[in-house]
Amino acid sequence: MRGEASCDGFPEVPLGSLLTQKPKNGYSPKDVPDWTGLQALGLGCLSATGLAPVQLKNVPDTALARRSLLTDGDLLMSRANTRELVGLVGRFTYAGHPCIYPDLMMRLRPDEARCLSSYLEIVLRSNRVRRDVRAGARGTSDSMVKIGAPLVEGLEIPLPRIEEQRQIVTVHVAFERRITALERMLDKLRVAEEALTVSALAPMDEDTWDCVPLETVATVAAGVTLGSEPVGDGTVELPYLRVANVLDGRIDTADVKTVRILRSQYERFALRKGDLLLTEGGDLDKLGRGAVWDGRIAECLHQNHVFRVRCGERMVPEFLALYTSSAAGRAYFQRVGKQTTNLASINSTQVKHMPIPVPPLDEQEHVLGPIRAVRHRSAALGRQIAKLRIVQQGVIEDLLAGRVRVPEVASAEAA
Structure with a gap:
C-alpha cells in the first residue's frame, strides 16, 4: 500500500510524488x-547499464529545442521500444555543452531533498520495476510498445532515508x-x-602460402528453409540457429x-562440432560474420540464411574463421x-569461390596457439564479469527490499 512500509522495512511511494515536475517527452x-x-x-544512448553519450548529433539551437535541455542528474527513460527494452533508464551527466533528448524518451527530475537521482x-533499473x-x-506487438507518464508516475518506489540511499549508491x-x-582488461585482450591475428596472417601478404577457392578445402551448405513444415510420422522437431544466434566470433x-523437419533430412541440415557458421545477409560491413560451432547442443540445425562451412583435412576450422573475419x-x-536499400547479402557460390590461404596444418596450429590463449583468458574474464553482474543485481535487490543493510553487506565482503 502506498506510503506504508514494504514487507522488510522501507516505505513505498508512487514515483510521481518524488518528482519536481511531471515526466516530459523530448524533442527530435x-x-x-x-x-x-x-x-x-x-x-x-540508453542501454541496460545506463546512459552513454553516443549517437550525438548537431541540431538547430532554437527556443523550442531548449525546452528539452538536460541538467546534471536528470533521468531519461525510453518510452517506446521493444517490450524487452522499453523503460530503460539512465542518468545524464553534463558533458560541457548544452544537450537535449529525443521524443522517444521522457525526462524525470527527482526532488533531491527526498530522493537522490543516483x-x-x-x-528504476531493478528487476521488479522493470517487470512493472x-x-x-x-502495443500491438512486442516489437514496438509504448509507456506513458501515468504508468511511470504510478510506479511504486522504496524510499529509505537519504543516508541509506547514499549507502546503497555507494555499494x-x-x-x-x-x-x-575487468571490462578494461577485456578490451586490452581484444586489442x-x-x-595477433594480423601477425598470424602476415605470410599471406608475402605470398608464402597457397591460396585456393574455399570449395577446394571445405564444403558449403545452406540450412533449412522456414515456412511450410512437414507433419506426421517421420518428422522431428529440433533446435536451429538463425542469423540472430551467429555473432562476430561467437555463437549465442x-x-x-525450433523447427520441424523430415528425419531423413537431418544430415543435410545438421551441425557438427567444428562447423564454421557464416551469415548470409545484414549490413554490408557485417556480411559473412561468423564463428565455429562448439557442439553445445547435441542435435542442432541451421537456417537457410546461415551458411555451414565444413572443413576438410587441409583446413583447421579456427584458422578459416580467423581469415574470414580478418580485414582481407x-x-x-x-x-x-549484393547491396539493396536496407540490406546486403552474399550467396553460396560467392562463399565457395572465396580465395583462402592454406598454410600447412602444423603452421595453422602454430599461429593459432597464442590466439587461443588470449581467447581463453577473454572467455574467463567474460564469465567473471557476468557472475559479478548477477551478484551485484542480487545484492542491490536485497538492499532495495530492506532485507539487508549496507553494514551487513560490508561485513560479508570483508569475511
Missing part, C-alpha cells in the same frame, strides 16, 4: 551537419568500479587478439528456436555482396 528536430552549440542524444536510477514497466507497456558504485576494471544460444576476408564479402 532534424540534425544539421555543422556545430550549432546544441546537441541531441539518440535513443541508442538512487532512483538504481531503483514491461507489464504496463501497450552499487563499488560493483561498477570492479566491473569496469591483443587483433594484433540464449534464445534458440571482410573486404572480399563487401566486394562481392
Whole structure:
C-alpha cells in the first residue's frame, strides 16, 4: 500500500510524488551537419547499464529545442521500444555543452531533498520495476510498445532515508568500479587478439602460402528453409540457429528456436562440432560474420540464411574463421555482396569461390596457439564479469527490499 512500509522495512511511494515536475517527452528536430552549440542524444544512448553519450548529433539551437535541455542528474527513460527494452533508464551527466533528448524518451527530475537521482536510477533499473514497466507497456506487438507518464508516475518506489540511499549508491558504485576494471582488461585482450591475428596472417601478404577457392578445402551448405513444415510420422522437431544466434566470433544460444523437419533430412541440415557458421545477409560491413560451432547442443540445425562451412583435412576450422573475419576476408564479402536499400547479402557460390590461404596444418596450429590463449583468458574474464553482474543485481535487490543493510553487506565482503 502506498506510503506504508514494504514487507522488510522501507516505505513505498508512487514515483510521481518524488518528482519536481511531471515526466516530459523530448524533442527530435532534424540534425544539421555543422556545430550549432546544441546537441541531441539518440535513443541508442540508453542501454541496460545506463546512459552513454553516443549517437550525438548537431541540431538547430532554437527556443523550442531548449525546452528539452538536460541538467546534471536528470533521468531519461525510453518510452517506446521493444517490450524487452522499453523503460530503460539512465542518468545524464553534463558533458560541457548544452544537450537535449529525443521524443522517444521522457525526462524525470527527482526532488533531491527526498530522493537522490543516483538512487532512483538504481531503483528504476531493478528487476521488479522493470517487470512493472514491461507489464504496463501497450502495443500491438512486442516489437514496438509504448509507456506513458501515468504508468511511470504510478510506479511504486522504496524510499529509505537519504543516508541509506547514499549507502546503497555507494555499494552499487563499488560493483561498477570492479566491473569496469575487468571490462578494461577485456578490451586490452581484444586489442591483443587483433594484433595477433594480423601477425598470424602476415605470410599471406608475402605470398608464402597457397591460396585456393574455399570449395577446394571445405564444403558449403545452406540450412533449412522456414515456412511450410512437414507433419506426421517421420518428422522431428529440433533446435536451429538463425542469423540472430551467429555473432562476430561467437555463437549465442540464449534464445534458440525450433523447427520441424523430415528425419531423413537431418544430415543435410545438421551441425557438427567444428562447423564454421557464416551469415548470409545484414549490413554490408557485417556480411559473412561468423564463428565455429562448439557442439553445445547435441542435435542442432541451421537456417537457410546461415551458411555451414565444413572443413576438410587441409583446413583447421579456427584458422578459416580467423581469415574470414580478418580485414582481407571482410573486404572480399563487401566486394562481392549484393547491396539493396536496407540490406546486403552474399550467396553460396560467392562463399565457395572465396580465395583462402592454406598454410600447412602444423603452421595453422602454430599461429593459432597464442590466439587461443588470449581467447581463453577473454572467455574467463567474460564469465567473471557476468557472475559479478548477477551478484551485484542480487545484492542491490536485497538492499532495495530492506532485507539487508549496507553494514551487513560490508561485513560479508570483508569475511
